Amino acid sequence: MTADPREDRLPKWAQTALASERSKSAALEREIGKMRETVEWSRISYGDLYGFPQYIPDERYGPQRVRFTVEGEQSSKYHETGDIEVSMPEAGVLELRGSRSLVLRPHVSNVLRVSLRKWSEW
Incomplete structure (x- = not known):
């Protein structure tokens, strides 16, 4: 996610907090991607069943x-x-x-x- 150009006007602590949250979000997105790659289709799924279902190995x-x-x-x-x-x-x-x-x-x-x-x- 790209930074909003208005962020330069925020206090340093707020800029640091936003950068930290972006980093956490990116790490979670990578984890979700890994999960989707490692768990193949199965007969058991949950979540967004018609978009991006999460599969449980069965x-x-x-x-x-x-x-x-x-x-x-x-x-x-x-x-x-x-x-x-x-x-x-x-x-x-x-x-x-x-x-x-x-x-x-x-x-x-x-x-x-x-x-x-x-x-x-x-």
């Missing part, structure tokens, strides 16, 4: 699971958070596991919403 139909914490805060104890895990045990099949019972609600013809059963509903 094992063909196996134990790899993606966890979504949908309730609570970060915890090392699985039962203290509301988690839903998704895996693909075989071709064409997704398996969902919840830390509690799952509630499945049709939304539209090609969307299914999944949530955890509330403790109060037990």
